[in-house]
Amino acid sequence: xxxxxxxxxxxxxxxxxxxxxxxxxxxxxxxxxxxxxxxxxxxxxxxxxxxxxxxxxxxxxxxxxxxxxxxxxxxxxxxxxxxxxxxxxxxxxxxxxxxxxxxxxxxxxxxxxxxxxxxxxxxxxxxxxxxxxxxxxxxxxxxxxxxxxxxxxxxxxxxxxxxxxxxxxxx
Numbered sequence: 001x002x003x004x005x006x007x008x009x010x011x012x013x014x015x016x017x018x019x020x021x022x023x024x025x026x027x028x029x030x031x032x033x034x035x036x037x038x039x040x041x042x043x044x045x046x047x048x049x050x051x052x053x054x055x056x057x058x059x060x061x062x063x064x065x066x067x068x069x070x071x072x073x074x075x076x077x078x079x080x081x082x083x084x085x086x087x088x089x090x091x092x093x094x095x096x097x098x099x100x101x102x103x104x105x106x107x108x109x110x111x112x113x114x115x116x117x118x119x120x121x122x123x124x125x126x127x128x129x130x131x132x133x134x135x136x137x138x139x140x141x142x143x144x145x146x147x148x149x150x151x152x153x154x155x156x157x158x159x160x161x162x163x164x165x166x167x168x169x170x171x
Contacts, residue, residue, distance in 0.1 A: 019155055019156070019157060019158070020155075020156055020157060020158045020160070020161040021056070021153050021154070021155060021156070022055060022056055022057065022124065022129075022153065022154040022155075022156050022160075022161060022164070023055065023056040023151070023152070023153050024053060024054070024055050024056075024129075024131070024150075024151065024152040024153070024154075025053065025054045025055075025149070025150070025151050025152075026051040026052065026053045026054075026063060026148075026149070026150040026151075026152075027051055027052055027147075027148075027149050027150075028049050028050050028051025028052060028063070028147070028148060029049065029050060029051075029145050029146065029147050029148070030047055030048065030049030030050075030065075030146055030148060031047065031048060031049070031139070031143065031144040031145060031146070032045060032046065032047050032139070032143040032144070033046040033047060033048055033066075034046045035143075041072055041073045042070070042071065042072050042073075043070070043071045044068055044069075044070050044071075045068060045069050045070075045071065046066075046067070046068045047066070047067060047068070047069070047081075048064070048065065048066045049063075049064070049065045049148070050062075050063065050064050050065075051063040051064075051065075051148075051150070053085050056161075057120070057161060057164045057165045058165060059087045059088070059089075059120070059164075060087065060088055061085035061086055061087040061088070061093070062085065062086050063083050063084070063085040063086075064083065064084055065081050065082065065083035065084075065097075066081060066082065067079060067080050067081020067082060067097070068080060068081070078098070079098070080096075080097070080098065081096075081097050082094060082095070082096050082097070082115070083095045083097070087120075087121075089119060089120075089169045090169070091117070091118045091119035091120060091121055091169070092116075092117060092118050092121065093114060093116070093117040093118075093121035093124075094114070094115050094116040094117065095112050095113065095114055095115065096112060096113050096115045097110050097111070097112045097131075098110065098111045098112070109130060109131070109132050110130070110131045110132070110133060110152075111128065111129070111130055111131075112128075112129050112130070112131055112152060113126070113127065113128050113129070114126065114127045114129070114154070119167060119169060120163070120164045120167035123156075123160050123163055123164050123167075124154060124156060124160065124164075127154045127156060128154075129152055129153060129154035129155075130152065130153060131150055131151060131152030131153070132150065132151055132152075133148060133149075133150045134148060134149050134150070135147070135148050136148055136149060
């Protein structure tokens with residue numbers, strides 16, 4: 001029994017030693033494309049955003065996202081959006097987001113998943129991650145140009161981080 005306990009402890013420690021964190025940061029503006037007012041208490045909000053994204057592996061990218069959120073009585077009921085980021089090497093990564101429930105004007109956590117990529121981004125396709133959104137400035141009168149910042153983290157192996165950092169685009 002002691003051997004099994006030691007083995008489990010060893011594996012947990014070994015797993016943490018070999019894990020690393022891929023950090024993402026995005027800064028940008030977003031606008032509402034359309035608001036469907038289903039009723040006084042229910043809305044579907046379609047939006048788009050554009051951002052500059054940085055990562056802990058030294059990659060910068062231009063990002064565009066589109067999606068929607070639904071609200072009932074000012075409480076988020078769920079939504080969906082996808083982002084396409086193109087880095088300085090021309091490589092792409094696509095991320096899919098599922099916003100958390102909460103007050104419409106509150107900051108929120110988002111689970112996100114890397115759904116596709118090219119080049120170095122192939123290393124993390126399928127990874128599930130967590131991000132947090134914070135609005136900096138509010139919309140103008142036309143519901144345009146609110147600014148935000150966003151941070152995300154993915155737990156990946158040290159080897160994955162090293163392969164991403166040392167990636168060289170084929171010529």
